[in-house]
Amino acid sequence: MRIVGGRLRGKKLAEVGAGDAAAHLRPTSDRVRESLFNLLTNGRNGDLVRDAKVLDLFAGTGALGLEALSRGASQATFVDSGAASRVLLRENIALCSAQAITKVFRTDVADLGPPRTPVDLVFLDPPYGKGLGEAALETIMAQGWLAPGATVVWEESRPPIVPAPFQLLDQRSYGGTTITILRFP
Template identity: 65%
Template sequence: MRIIGGKYRGLKLAELGAGDADAHLRPTSDRVREAIFNLLINGSHGADLDGARVLDLFAGTGALGLEALSRGAAHCTFVDDGAAARALMRANIEKTHTMGCTRVFRRDATKLGDNRGPGFSLVFLDPPYGKGMGEAALASALAGGWIAPDARIMWEEASPQLAPEGFELLDQRRYGETHVTLLRRKKAP
């Protein structure tokens, strides 16, 4: 895995190795990551990454959040409850020298609790496929004040996802076995 674009373009990220069989790490492939960022940056409903605050739920290796930082995001908070994932994230944060603009939380993404800072303008959601955890995490993030009004949510899953209440569907794409759903949080009336 490598960073695809931006100031860290070409940087090789930490190898998964044998890993932890219980960690269920399934990093987003370089090809899908490139397609996601093309959709975000060049799509008609895209997001401005310059200065963005990013929340990477079920962060795994941290590749999505680090890609956003490489392309101009100001901050990324990574959330994952797996020890193997957090070790890989920390190694990748060190490789990119982004310690000053990142936070790593050991937390269940479906039970985030209250956010004590400003909301995030871009959320990556890459839960274990087919377990209903993505919708639970999105509901938890919304209830806890983690998601800023008009934020974009990039949701990876094994099947296309419907927009939950409070969100609107902007785009959906399929890349092999991965379905990517782009949502926007609706502004309060």
């Protein structure tokens, strides 16, 4: 696993192999990340990453948030309740020398309190098929995490039902992964 674009392009991240099922680690492949970030930086909505404040929920290794930082995001907040995830996440933040522009919360998304400032871009990559994505969206809306016009990138095994008040911007499938891009009004 590596950073696929931006100023850290080619930076190797901590190894997790095929993932850790017990820790629910299922890293987004380099190919899917590259396709996703091409959509986010070169799509019809302009560059949604540059200068964005990022929230990476169910962060795992942090590859999505770190990729955003590499491509010009201003800061990233990572949320994951797993001990194994936190170890890998902190190692990857150090490998990318991103300690000054990141925060790590070891908590369940349901217990996430309000932010200091809302975010512009959210990566939502919950364990597949457990309804955690829907619950996480409700939590971050209720707690005020989403800035007006924020973009949410939701990774699941199948297309989720887009909840109100979100607008569907794009949806693509890559093998067993479906990426859904939403806009908060």
